[in-house]
Amino acid sequence: MMTTESKKGFACARNAAVATFTAALFAAAPSVAHDEPEAPVNEGWIGGLSASITAQTGTVDTFAGSIDGVAEQSFGENWLRGRFNGVFGTSRQRNNDKNDQVIQDAQGLFGDWKRTIHERFFWQSGAELSRDSLQDRMVRAAAVTGPGYRFWEGADAGLEHFDTRFGVGYRFELYDIDTAPGAPDRGQLDSDHFADLAAGFEYMNGLFQDAVQFTHTGSARMPVNDPEAYVLITEVIFGIPLTPAWSFRASYYVEYNGVQPDEVNNLTTRAAVGLGYTF
Numbered sequence: 001m002m003t004t005e006s007k008k009g010f011a012c013a014r015n016a017a018v019a020t021f022t023a024a025l026f027a028a029a030p031s032v033a034h035d036e037p038e039a040p041v042n043e044g045w046i047g048g049l050s051a052s053i054t055a056q057t058g059t060v061d062t063f064a065g066s067i068d069g070v071a072e073q074s075f076g077e078n079w080l081r082g083r084f085n086g087v088f089g090t091s092r093q094r095n096n097d098k099n100d101q102v103i104q105d106a107q108g109l110f111g112d113w114k115r116t117i118h119e120r121f122f123w124q125s126g127a128e129l130s131r132d133s134l135q136d137r138m139v140r141a142a143a144v145t146g147p148g149y150r151f152w153e154g155a156d157a158g159l160e161h162f163d164t165r166f167g168v169g170y171r172f173e174l175y176d177i178d179t180a181p182g183a184p185d186r187g188q189l190d191s192d193h194f195a196d197l198a199a200g201f202e203y204m205n206g207l208f209q210d211a212v213q214f215t216h217t218g219s220a221r222m223p224v225n226d227p228e229a230y231v232l233i234t235e236v237i238f239g240i241p242l243t244p245a246w247s248f249r250a251s252y253y254v255e256y257n258g259v260q261p262d263e264v265n266n267l268t269t270r271a272a273v274g275l276g277y278t279f
Contacts, residue, residue, distance in 0.1 A: 047071035050249045052274030056087075059265040060134055062104045064089025066272050068251075074158075077116040084109050087270070091134070106132040120150040124165050135257070136176050136264055138189070144169030144198045144221075154205065159213065162203045169196040171221065171231075175261050190261065194223035213239040213247075229259040239276060249276040 049069045056062040064087045072081035084107070091104040108130030116122045125145035131138055146167020154160025171194040200219035207214050218234040233255045240248040253270040260266050 045071050045073045046279065048276050048278040050274055050276035052249065052251070052272035055272075056091075056104075056134070056268070056270045058134060058268045059263070060091040060093045060104070062087075062089055062091035062134070064091070064104055066270075066274075079112075079114040081112045082110070104134055106130070106134060114148070117147075120153075122148045122150065122163075122165075124148050124167070132268070135268060136261055137173060138176050139174040140171065142169060142171040142196070142221075144196065146198065160205050162201070164201045165199070167198045169198050169221065170194070171196050171223065177261060192226070192229065194221075194229060195225050196221040196223050198222075211240065213241075215239075226259070229257075231258070232256045245278055247276045247278070249274055 047070045050067070052066045052068070053063075056064065066085070066087040068083070068085045070081065070083045072079065074080075086105075086107040088105045108128065110126065110128050110130075112124065112126045114122050114124040123146070126143070128140065128142045130140045132140075144167045146165060148163055148165030150161055150163050152162040173192050173194075175190045175192075177190055198219065198221045201217065203214075203216045205214050206212070215237040216234070218232075220230065220232050222230040233253075235251060235253045237249065237251045242248060250273045251271070253268075253272075255268045257266050257268075
């Protein structure tokens, strides 16, 4: 039989064990919370603005100025990017003995949204609203959406990666029919609606030990309702940092349209060099 002293000793030992166990639980709680992944930090919008001198060959030869602005933001598994590109200047029509000088202008507004689904798989959607007087295109409104996969990424995934994507989309184009002055159909419009199958890629990397930031993008659209009216676009950009904010920038843009109105060249190219500012 347990004596009174033994009972008191057992009770003290039991109380001490309970207190020790409770203290251990409270001590472990902070470490569990510390091991949880930190919530992603939204650092706000980042981007850049560049101004360039542009030389273009195609239906007409032009010498113009251009402006290109990009802003993007990442939050959690989502990424957003907006871009505006515009050129304006003078141009000279080919096969024209008088070498008439005309005003040349083209502008485009682009938006992209990407969401990471699992590791390197993502879903990306994009939209475009643009015009190009050189191609007699008054409006192009397009949207595309579909899955993608990141085949490669470097230490800085935002600036070192190779992404591919596929999707379906819609494209509307409105053209101003280019005819001789006084012709009955001068000034008439021609519009097309396309249901596109689309594919694209984006490759970004640092060259020469990151002394040059290289970007190469490309896209292809082929409408299922008119396969001959496909559009191929590719653009190469070189950026050489001069200061933390300023950089030298050179770009080359190529667009090929499978079907164009009469007297309009299918191929458009733009080369530009200038300065860029990042913020």
